[in-house]
Amino acid sequence: MKYRRVGKSGLRVSEISLGSWLTYGGSVEKELAKKCISTALDNGINFIDSAEIYAHGEAEKVIGDFFSQGQYDRKDYVISSKVFWPFNDQDVNRWGLGRKNIRNAIEGTLKRLQMDHVDIYYMHRYDYTTPLKETMMILDDLIHEGKIHYWGTSVWTAAQLERANAIAKEYGLHKPMVEQPMYNMLFRHIELEIMPVAKTHGMGFTVWSPLAQGILTGKYNNGVPKGSRGDNMDMVKNRLTEELLGKTRKLSQLAKQHDLKLNQLALAWILRRPEISSTITGASKPEQVLENIKASEVVLEDALWKEIELVLDNAPQWPETYAPNVYFKDIMR
Numbered sequence: 001m002k003y004r005r006v007g008k009s010g011l012r013v014s015e016i017s018l019g020s021w022l023t024y025g026g027s028v029e030k031e032l033a034k035k036c037i038s039t040a041l042d043n044g045i046n047f048i049d050s051a052e053i054y055a056h057g058e059a060e061k062v063i064g065d066f067f068s069q070g071q072y073d074r075k076d077y078v079i080s081s082k083v084f085w086p087f088n089d090q091d092v093n094r095w096g097l098g099r100k101n102i103r104n105a106i107e108g109t110l111k112r113l114q115m116d117h118v119d120i121y122y123m124h125r126y127d128y129t130t131p132l133k134e135t136m137m138i139l140d141d142l143i144h145e146g147k148i149h150y151w152g153t154s155v156w157t158a159a160q161l162e163r164a165n166a167i168a169k170e171y172g173l174h175k176p177m178v179e180q181p182m183y184n185m186l187f188r189h190i191e192l193e194i195m196p197v198a199k200t201h202g203m204g205f206t207v208w209s210p211l212a213q214g215i216l217t218g219k220y221n222n223g224v225p226k227g228s229r230g231d232n233m234d235m236v237k238n239r240l241t242e243e244l245l246g247k248t249r250k251l252s253q254l255a256k257q258h259d260l261k262l263n264q265l266a267l268a269w270i271l272r273r274p275e276i277s278s279t280i281t282g283a284s285k286p287e288q289v290l291e292n293i294k295a296s297e298v299v300l301e302d303a304l305w306k307e308i309e310l311v312l313d314n315a316p317q318w319p320e321t322y323a324p325n326v327y328f329k330d331i332m333r
């Protein structure tokens with residue numbers, strides 16, 4: 001396993017990490033979930049991602065129970081959680097990034113995790129109803145109290161990241177160190193603006209659904225396996241178009257020609273970018289954790305990278321008139 005810095009912070013995370021959305025406290029029963037976590041930690045993963053909303057707190061409880069058994073020292077691992085989504089429909093303040101909700105949310109998260117701090121606390125979406133300075137002031141307090149070590153954003157726009165960094169500078173507050181967006185071979189919009197802006201501010205990226213919820217393992221190439229996420233969830237099933245499967249079949253072939261599996265090719269493709277700190281994988285079985293960890297050994301040769309791009313044919317482009325190399329073509333020659 002290799003480790004990378006989270007942006008320009010002093011925190012290091014395994015380049016493959018493990019998330020708990022839909023699985024732990026949810027579709028995967030508790031003992032199997034703990035086996036997935038121990039397999040991850042035994043094989044070099046040091047970063048576990050969660051959120052208060054995952055299985056309505058149950059995912060955090062599974063992680064908390066796991067560490068409370070005492071076999072693994074919590075201090076050796078990076079644990080993250082998130083706040084934003086409504087946690088209690090009866091309480092108008094129990095959602096969003098206001099001071100009161102963040103205070104309530106972190107107390108609940110730490111209780112369920114049975115920990116005194118989380119290493120990274122993500123703002124799970126941008127809250128258009130709360131002044132960003134209010135959010136950043138309570139996060140700054142939590143850092144000073146030792147309840148969170150770093151804060152991050154999730155699915156924020158480039159303009160919102162700019163604003164947060166400007167407020168941090170203006171008021172001397174801690175700035176966001178990491179953004180958590182969706183990023184995989186099939187969904188790569190962040191390359192255009194979000195990546196360069198975050199990089200400018202020394203932020204790293206811990207990316208989610210790196211395997212497009214399993215599609216980029218090739219498991220749906222010849223039908224939907226029983227019990228898979230695609231079998232159980234429409235949001236995956238509906239994406240399985242002939243066009244997309246045509247690409248994944250070609251990518252599987254390409255991986256095979258290079259003695260790789262598609263999941264490893266897909267994760268290595270993400271890790272080709274130095275902006276990436278970690279790919280947060282999901283796993284319903286310990287074997288999947290082991291399969292995914294192998295991607296950390298894969299280095300994409302330029303020729304293979306180019307072959308992949310030809311199959312994907314989806315690199316995000318600036319409109320011709322805005323593209324810097326078109327606009328400045330005389331000076332940039």
Ligand SMILES: NC(=O)c1ccc[n+]([C@@H]2O[C@H](COP(=O)([O-])OP(=O)(O)OC[C@H]3O[C@@H](n4cnc5c(N)ncnc54)[C@H](OP(=O)(O)O)[C@@H]3O)[C@@H](O)[C@H]2O)c1
Pocket residue numbers: 018019020021022023049050124154155180207208209210211212213214215217219227228229230263280281282283284285287288289291292
């Ligand atoms: N910030 C956000 O808004 C946000 C949103 C989504 C996710 N996340 C984070 O990102 C994490 C990962 O997201 P994700 O679960 O969508 O990631 P993913 O790695 O793209 O998909 C995980 C699923 O793919 C299948 N899979 C994984 N490895 C496999 C392998 N080697 N062979 C066959 N199947 C395999 C498993 O599903 P089955 O076995 O059930 O088919 C597994 O549960 C989440 O747990 C969460 O921590 C964050």
